[in-house]
Amino acid sequence: MEHLIVVGLWCAHSEHNMRPSIRQAIKVLNFETPLPNLPATMPVSTYLSPLNARESTQSQT
Secondary structure (H helix, E strand, C coil): CHHHHHHHHHHCCCCHHHCCCHHHHHHHHCCCCCCCCCCCCCCCCCCCCHHHHHHHHHHCC
């Protein structure tokens, strides 16, 4: 159960480049490789609506 939960959190990481490939996830679930070391606190995803994103980029110029 621990492997399943950790792999689920790993796959849902907010930073896409930190997510595993399907092959990596399957290897962990099959106990072929050890569990990954996830950070104690996961980064929080943020969302900017298109309007807010546009205002943010305009204020930086």
